[in-house]
Every structure is written in structure tokens, then in C-alpha cells.
Amino acid sequence: MSEGKLLIGQRRYSSWSLRGWLAVRAAGLDVAIEVVRFVRPGPTPEIANRSPNGLVPYLEHRGARVWESLAVCEYCAELEPSLWPSDRVARAYARSIAAEMLAGYRGLRQNMWMNLGRDFSGLGRTPEALADIARIEAAWAGARQLSGGPYLFGAALTVADIMYAPVVTRFLTWRPEISAASRAYVDAVRAHPLVAEWYAAAAREPADWLANQCATAPGSP
Numbered sequence: 001m002s003e004g005k006l007l008i009g010q011r012r013y014s015s016w017s018l019r020g021w022l023a024v025r026a027a028g029l030d031v032a033i034e035v036v037r038f039v040r041p042g043p044t045p046e047i048a049n050r051s052p053n054g055l056v057p058y059l060e061h062r063g064a065r066v067w068e069s070l071a072v073c074e075y076c077a078e079l080e081p082s083l084w085p086s087d088r089v090a091r092a093y094a095r096s097i098a099a100e101m102l103a104g105y106r107g108l109r110q111n112m113w114m115n116l117g118r119d120f121s122g123l124g125r126t127p128e129a130l131a132d133i134a135r136i137e138a139a140w141a142g143a144r145q146l147s148g149g150p151y152l153f154g155a156a157l158t159v160a161d162i163m164y165a166p167v168v169t170r171f172l173t174w175r176p177e178i179s180a181a182s183r184a185y186v187d188a189v190r191a192h193p194l195v196a197e198w199y200a201a202a203a204r205e206p207a208d209w210l211a212n213q214c215a216t217a218p219g220s221p
């Protein structure tokens with residue numbers, strides 16, 4: 001018997017859901033995963049009715065109700081403290097770049113939305129998106145310099161990696177020019193068993209679910 005549930009949107013399109021799901025799985029929570037198909041034009045009534053902020057991810061676990069992806073990550077890190085770096089200085093960096101991800105990078109998000117099923121190589125390279133990509137590469141490089149990689153803070157995923165995982169998928173879909181070091185990080189995250197599991201499940205979503213892009217992405221494929 002599971003200890004709760006995690007409500008997510010379509011795996012192919014829902015970047016915020018990927019974050020919540022990765023945190024829950026990395027922490028080993030025993031919850032049922034419930035996937036809601038996006039209705040377009042949004043908002044999706046089922047999500048609006050079931051989640052306190054009308055958005056996914058939304059977690060219910062042993063009496064706790066948690067929404068907003070970073071709050072879900074924080075909740076999971078309480079149960080699995082290795083989801084933040086143990087070193088205080090590294091943890092400060094990790095928290096800062098995780099918060100930066102939640103609060104910003106609008107240029108990237110609006111021009112290179114998440115779509116695991118398409119190849120948009122060479123598109124979306126607006127000045128705003130490229131400026132965000134430069135900042136993200138610098139944030140990643142700083143972390144991996146401190147830790148030695150392969151993930152941002154060493155040998156295991158932390159909340160910082162989880163927050164940036166959808167950026168990794170965007171880089172794979174849109175193929176902006178990035179450094180060899182960033183490419184190595186992208187490849188490491190893509191090869192992580194949980195990320196591979198998410199991609200495989202996305203590929204199995206029903207064909208008639210295609211193109212119900214997350215409402216927070218402006219374009220559809």
C-alpha cells in the first residue's frame with residue numbers, strides 16, 4: 001500500500017513535473033504516480049480541481065500536502081538529506097542556483113520549451129535564450145569545479161541537478177551550442193537511470209496525447 005500520491009502532467013512536456021518526480025524517486029518515497037493529460041486551451045480542469053495551486057507537481061505523502069516543485073524537493077530532502085550537499089559552502093551554492101532556476105531563465109523557458117519527442121536543433125536561439133544559457137553554463141561550471149562532477153555536486157543527484165534536469169532535456173531537444181564541459185554534464189544527467197526511466201515513460205504516452213504542451217510554454221511543437 002503506497003503512502004500517498006504524486007500528481008504530474010504529461011512527461012513529454014511537463015518540466016515542473018519532472019522535477020517533482022525526480023525528487024520523489026531520488027528520495028525513495030513510496031507514492032502512486034498519477035499522470036494527468038493537459039487540456040488545451042488550459043488550464044486543465046482536473047489539475048485545477050486537485051492541486052492547491054492549480055498546478056503540477058502536487059504531492060500528498062503521509063498527511064503532508066506539498067506543491068511548488070522546489071517545496072517538493074525540500075520536503076524530499078528532509079527525508080533524504082543527501083539531496084543537498086553535506087558541505088555548508090557547497091549547499092549554499094546549490095540552494096542559490098536551485099532558487100535561480102525557479103525564479104528565472106524566462107528567455108530560455110519561453111524560446112526553448114520542453115518537448116522530449118522532437119528535435120528542434122538550431123531553433124529558439126534568441127538573445128534572451130542565449131543569455132540565459134550562458135548564465136546556466138557558468139552556474140554549472142562553478143558547481144562542477146567545486147565538486148569534480150559528474151553531477152553538479154559530485155557523484156549523486158542533488159536538488160540542484162533535479163531543478164536543472166528539464167534544462168538538460170531542452171539542450172538535448174534544441175541543441176544550442178554549449179561547451180564540452182556542459183555537454184558532458186548533459187550526457188551524465190541524460191544517462192542517469194531515473195532520467196532514462198522518465199524518457200522511456202514519455203515515449204510510451206498515448207499518441208493522441210501529443211501536442212498538449214504545458215500551458216506555461218508559449219509555443220506548441
Ligand SMILES: N[C@@H](CCC(=O)N[C@@H](CS)C(=O)NCC(=O)O)C(=O)O
Pocket residue numbers: 009013014015016017038039042043044045047054055056057067068069070102213214215216
Ligand atoms: N512554479 C510551479 C510551476 C508549475 C507549473 O507551471 N506547472 C504546469 C505544468 S508544466 C501546470 O501545472 N500547468 C497547468 C496546465 O497546463 O493545465 C512549480 O515550481 O511547481
